[in-house]
Amino acid sequence: MAKKKTTKSKTEALDFSKYIRRFWILFASGIFAFVLLFLLASWGLLGEMPDHxxxxxPETNLATEIISSDGETLGKFYFNDNxxxxxxxxxxxxxxxxxxxxxxxxxxxxxxxxxxxxxxxxxxxxxxxxxxxxxxxxxxxxxxxxxxxxxxxxxxxxxxxxxxxxxxxxxxxxxxxxxxxxxxxxxxxxxxxxxxxxxxxxxxxxxxxxxxxxxxxxxxxxxxxxxxxxxxxxxxxxxxxxxxxxxxxxxxxxxxxxxxxxxxxxxxxxxxESHREGIATYFREYLRGFMKEWAEDENNRKPDGSKYDLYSDGLKVFTTIDSRMQQYAEDAIAQHMPRLQAEFDHQNTPDRNPTAPFLELDQAEINKLMKDGMRRGERWRILKNQGKSDKEIEASFHKPVEMTVFKWIDGKASEVDTVMKPIDSMRYYKSFLKPGMMSMDPITGHVKAWVGGMNYKHFQYDMVKQGKRQVGSTFKPFVYATAIDQLQVSPCDSFPRTPITIEANKFGNPESWTTKNSDGNYSGKQTLKDALASSTNTVTARLMNEIGPQPVVEMAKKLGVEQEILPVPAIALGTADISVYEMVAAYSTFANKGVYNKPVMVTRIEDKNGTVLYQVTPESKDVLSEEVAYVTVNLMEGVTQAGSGRRLRHKGFDKWNAMYKEIMTGYPYELTNPIAGKTGTTQNQSDGWFMGMVPNLVTGVWVGAEDRAAHFKTITYGQGASMALPIWGLYMKACYADETLDVSKDDFEKPSGLTINVDCSVHDEGDLGADSDTDDDVEVDVDFE
Incomplete structure (x- = not known):
């Protein structure tokens, strides 16, 4: 009996040890499998593994960062990864x-x-x-x-x-x-x-x-x-x-x-943070083109010879734009433009103007203008690429569609969802007045603010560098500077206001040309300083008759104007189409003692590791003597002392700006420091300009509609002093209020040994008149007789 029990115990023990062995085999197999799994994974057999x-x-897309001169991020370039x-x-x-x-x-x-x-x-x-x-x-x-x-x-x-x-x-x-x-x-x-x-x-x-x-x-x-x-x-x-x-x-x-x-x-x-929103949108779009051109240059390659990718390589672009000044510029435009637009809309109701927003056009001319606009638009291009016929595309412009449009609401830029025919939206957008503005340090050439419009999402055409518009009387300082350079005339020299005719073929022009003064006043004489301040056309024409148009064209070219200018006498009154960018660079030469600095927007470019890939090399040249530059600036100071720019000195609503109360509310600038400048107004008030300078900052402002046929009917609101100057005044007032900025309030530096007299305090030839606040530069159409 005992023997049987012992045998049974041994059998049970053997059976139990079998389970133990199985457990350890399974456990070891599990450990082995787990280790093998990790080994296979680490060897990349279970999917790609990153090497050292x-x-x-790590491969991550990095946006290109745009950095202002004061260290702020203006925006970024990226496709998917910002x-x-x-x-x-x-x-x-x-x-x-x-x-x-x-x-x-x-x-x-x-x-x-x-x-x-x-x-x-x-x-x-x-x-x-x-x-x-x-x-x-x-x-x-x-x-x-x-x-x-x-x-x-x-x-x-x-x-x-x-x-x-x-x-x-x-x-x-x-x-x-x-x-x-x-x-x-x-x-x-x-x-x-x-x-x-x-x-x-x-x-x-x-x-x-x-x-x-x-x-x-x-x-x-x-x-x-x-x-x-x-x-x-x-x-x-x-x-x-x-x-x-x-x-x-x-x-x-x-x-x-x-x-x-x-x-x-x-x-x-x-x-x-999108490409169409935020600060400096127009400048950022200009910069995109600059960077693409830079990346295409074979001298700007990665160590492996490939091109830098603007959207994924994490470049850092250091710009000259000052984020504070840029914001003040955009704020000035946002404050003035809705008020100006409200007055424009008030004057262009269907009752007041059946062809609104256009003037001087009959229906056939309007139809042609709109049809040309269709063919230039993005909608036409897209539908054409889809294989649509011209007739089908044109018909699509007359079918109502849902859209979001820009609108000023309570003085603020807004968007409104609506249903509208594309042809009606074209006319709607052509009714908007648009701005262009650039501000530059004349001493360094650094561009401090760049505003190509009032809303990039809805108005993408950049009116700083892309847009070229007739400049009106802002061209006259080029004529005066050429006369000072060649004839050594003084701001105190007097000239008759009487009409002058430049005979045919004298300077190669096919017909004779006679100027007009918009106020109809041709009596007496004026000093050059008073004549520029009141923008007297006949005096400017007399200077042109003495020096000829070709030297003036050459002067404009040396000052940085890139546009082709026809050398005819009529350019004296500003018939040329020039960009804000070129005008600011040219005026900066006067403020910089006759030295032209090519505008600088980018100081350096770094890769993601901080390696410098590009460093700007400034470009400058002597254009005028320091004396000629100073005398020209002195002439333009008269514009803000006694001419159309003197409203920058106003402290409140007097008999002048009572007329403009609807758009000028809150605009007593009260600027007392030395300012040189020039207003400009072109034919039919289609373009309003103001170029303003202090010793270390030159700023140009243009305001107008997309089509020259859309404009104010009268000069009251249509002149540069009403359309563009308020933006300059608001901007400068904000810059001066910011104590972190160093915008000069000093006099323009007078060169030693000045030989040309600029002290006109004792003379009796002037006949400007104390209340002359309007531009006399609107007769820029060429009157051949």
């Missing part, structure tokens, strides 16, 4: 704390994989929270597919993430991993990376984020599509509050702070 080089330089990386030192502590508390509380303790978190996730089947560390999430963002629906593929992907996370931990410090994670994440609404996100959602740099703003952005890591603050503010607020609760749980903040912040709203300051 890619780990060191990403500009920042370093860990630029991240506020509360932002990092929020991330650690919410995403990976043991981040500083593990080496890429959180063992405790992984086991918890396995045993609780994910119900207790995920196990992904920040390093794993970064690995997922950088090197693996974002989503895999297949469970097996997702498990293999998870293994790859683990391996990459461990490698990242070996390659980078903890701080570098945190910075990379913030930089790589897509926060939505073009908020690629923490810097773009903080600027877009809160209008500030990451280092300036407060606690609740940091909590909101960290909360978006869960799912930025779901937790989008513009589409789902309630959900985002709830998610932010979870982050705040986690920070309290791990003792980063007190309960009182948590409770007070959870009760607050998101307080977004949404500032979209």
């Amino acid at each position: 080089t890619r780990l060191e330089n 990403r500009t990386p920042v370093g860990y030192e630029d991240l506020p502590k509360n932002l990092v704390d929020a991330l650690i508390a919410t995403e990976d509380i043991r981040f500083y303790e593990h080496s890429g994989i959180d063992g405790r978190g992984t086991l918890r996730a396995i045993f609780k089947l994910g119900r207790g929270g995920g196990a992904s560390t920040i390093s794993q999430q970064l690995a997922k963002q950088l090197f693996t597919d974002q989503v895999s629906k297949n469970s097996i593929e997702r498990a293999l992907q998870k293994v790859r993430e683990w391996i990459i996370a461990i490698r990242l931990e070996r390659q980078y410090t903890k701080e570098e991993i945190i910075a990379q994670y913030f930089n790589i994440y897509d926060f939505g609404n073009n908020g690629d990376g923490i810097r773009s996100a903080s600027r877009i959602y809160f209008g500030k740099e990451p280092k300036d984020l407060d606690l609740k703003e940091s909590a909101m952005l960290v909360g978006m890591f869960k799912n930025s599509s779901l937790y989008n603050p513009r589409r789902n503010p309630i959900g985002v607020k709830n998610r932010r509050n979870v982050v705040l609760a986690q920070m309290h749980k791990y003792e980063y903040i007190t309960e009182e702070v948590k409770d007070s912040l959870q009760a607050t709203e998101l307080d977004l300051n949404y500032s979209p």
